[in-house]
Amino acid sequence: MALAQDGTPGADEEAKLERIEVTARRTIENLQEVPVAVTSIGAADLAERGIATVVELQQFSPNTTLQQSRGTNSTLTAFIRGVGQEDPLWGYEPGVGIYVDDIYVARPQGAVLDILNVERIEVLRGPQGTLYGKNTIGGAVKYVTKEMSGDTEFAVNVTAGSYKQGDVKLTGQIPLIDNQLYLGFGYANLQRDGYGNFLTSALAGQDGENYNKDLQAYRFTLEYRPSDAVFIRLNYDKTEDDSNAKGGYRLLPSLLTDAPVPDSVYDSYTSMPTWNTVDTEGVGLTINWDINDNWTFKSITSQRESYSKTNIDFDNTSLDIFDVPAIYDDEQFTQEFQLNYQTDGFKMVSGAYYYTADSCGVFDAILGVLGRGAFGTPGLTREVGGCSNGDSTALYAQGTYDIDEKWSVTAGLRYTKDDKDALGLVDLSRWIIRQHDGLVQLLSPKTNHDNPS
Numbered sequence: 001m002a003l004a005q006d007g008t009p010g011a012d013e014e015a016k017l018e019r020i021e022v023t024a025r026r027t028i029e030n031l032q033e034v035p036v037a038v039t040s041i042g043a044a045d046l047a048e049r050g051i052a053t054v055v056e057l058q059q060f061s062p063n064t065t066l067q068q069s070r071g072t073n074s075t076l077t078a079f080i081r082g083v084g085q086e087d088p089l090w091g092y093e094p095g096v097g098i099y100v101d102d103i104y105v106a107r108p109q110g111a112v113l114d115i116l117n118v119e120r121i122e123v124l125r126g127p128q129g130t131l132y133g134k135n136t137i138g139g140a141v142k143y144v145t146k147e148m149s150g151d152t153e154f155a156v157n158v159t160a161g162s163y164k165q166g167d168v169k170l171t172g173q174i175p176l177i178d179n180q181l182y183l184g185f186g187y188a189n190l191q192r193d194g195y196g197n198f199l200t201s202a203l204a205g206q207d208g209e210n211y212n213k214d215l216q217a218y219r220f221t222l223e224y225r226p227s228d229a230v231f232i233r234l235n236y237d238k239t240e241d242d243s244n245a246k247g248g249y250r251l252l253p254s255l256l257t258d259a260p261v262p263d264s265v266y267d268s269y270t271s272m273p274t275w276n277t278v279d280t281e282g283v284g285l286t287i288n289w290d291i292n293d294n295w296t297f298k299s300i301t302s303q304r305e306s307y308s309k310t311n312i313d314f315d316n317t318s319l320d321i322f323d324v325p326a327i328y329d330d331e332q333f334t335q336e337f338q339l340n341y342q343t344d345g346f347k348m349v350s351g352a353y354y355y356t357a358d359s360c361g362v363f364d365a366i367l368g369v370l371g372r373g374a375f376g377t378p379g380l381t382r383e384v385g386g387c388s389n390g391d392s393t394a395l396y397a398q399g400t401y402d403i404d405e406k407w408s409v410t411a412g413l414r415y416t417k418d419d420k421d422a423l424g425l426v427d428l429s430r431w432i433i434r435q436h437d438g439l440v441q442l443l444s445p446k447t448n449h450d451n452p453s
Helices: 043-048 054-059
Strands: 037-043 063-067 076-080 096-102 103-105 118-125 138-146 153-161 165-177 181-192 196-200 212-226 232-241 278-288 297-313 323-340 346-366 382-402 408-430 432-436 440-441 450-452
Touching: 037 043, 043 118, 054 118, 076 096, 076 382, 103 323, 323 408
Parallel strands: 096 138
Antiparallel strands: 037 118, 063 076, 096 103, 118 138, 153 165, 165 181, 181 212, 212 232, 232 278, 278 297, 297 323, 323 346, 346 382, 382 408, 432 440, 440 450
C-alpha cells in the first residue's frame, strides 16, 4: 500500500521500498542492489529498539554472534558463520573485523563500543577479502558516524532503568567558520549496578557487584570543507571502562568447597579482586577529494592504543585455582589510500593499505592453593608473557561492470604481504601467593622478591 502526501492511502500510487544506502563495498550503494550479505541498522532503528552496544546487533543479523568476553565488559568475542576469535589474547587479529569510519580496530579489547553519534551500523557476513583483507575472513562490523549539518546543535539523552541504571549522553556541534569548519563533540557516562554479586571475593569490603557498568566515553570531531570537492575530518575518541571483572556461573558445586550452585546465573564466587580496567583511545584523519565527476581520492590515517588489566577466575570458587590476573597493551597505526572511479556503467574501488602494530601482554595462571583442601601446598603458577610486532601491506582493486539493467559482473584482486615477529616467555615455577592492598602478588621462593601481577 502506498500513502499519498497527506498520509492517506493513494490508490494510484505504486508501493516503493525505502532506499537504504550502505558502504559495504567502500562506495555508496543501494542496499537492495549490493551482492553482499549485509545487515544495516540506522540511527532511528538503533534508538527505537534500545540498542546500546554492538553486541545487541546479533539479534538482527543471521549467523552472527557478538558477545562480551570473559573477565571484562568491553572485550568483544565475535563470530560470523562460525569464524572468529575465541580467546582474545594479544597479538592476534580476530576473524571478524571492526571498523569505525573505515578505520580498522585490530584488537578485541575495548571493541564493545557504545552507540554514540552513529549514523548506521553495517554487519557484513562472509569473507570480505578483496576490499578489507585477511582481517575479515568471517565478516566485518562497520560503524558509520554522522557528518555534521553545519548548524549549531546540542542534544541530551538521559536514560534511567532498573539496577540503578543512569546513562547520560551529550552530543552537539558548533560551526567555527560558516559552511566550512565545524566542531562536534560527544560524551557518555554509563552507570549501572550489577545484575548479580560476588558471593566471595579476595578482599573484604570491596565492591562485590557482578555484571555492573562504570564507563565513560568521549569523542571530538573537527570537519573542514574548504570547497565542494574536498572534505577533511579529524576525530579523537577515548573510552574508560572501570566496570568490575565479570565472574562466571558454576553449573555444579565445587568438590573442594561447601558453596552450592548460586541461585542466580549472575552470581559468582571468586578468590580474586574484582577490579578491572579497559582504556582505549585513537586519532583518525580522513581526507576525501572529488577530483572530477569520475575520480575520487581518499586517505584514511589512524593511530590507536589500548590498555587493559583484569582478573579472570576460571574455576569461579573461593580457592586459588586457575586464577588469571592479566595485562594487555596494544598500539596500532594504519594508512590507507583509495582511488575510486565511477561512470554510469562501471565503477571501481582500488587502494593501497599499510598496517603496523605492537602488542604486549602478561598473565599468571595460578594453578594451586595454599593450605586448603587436598591441595594444601604452595601454589603453582604458570607465567606467560611476551610481545608481538606485525607489519602488513596490501594492494587491491575491485570493479563492477553493468551488462544491462538486470545483470552485472564484479571482479577483484588483492595482494597482501605480512611480517610478524613474536617473543614469548613462559615461566613454570612454585610461587607463594600473597594479596596486599587489592593486588595479587607472587613471591618467588628462589629470589624472595615481590612480583606484582
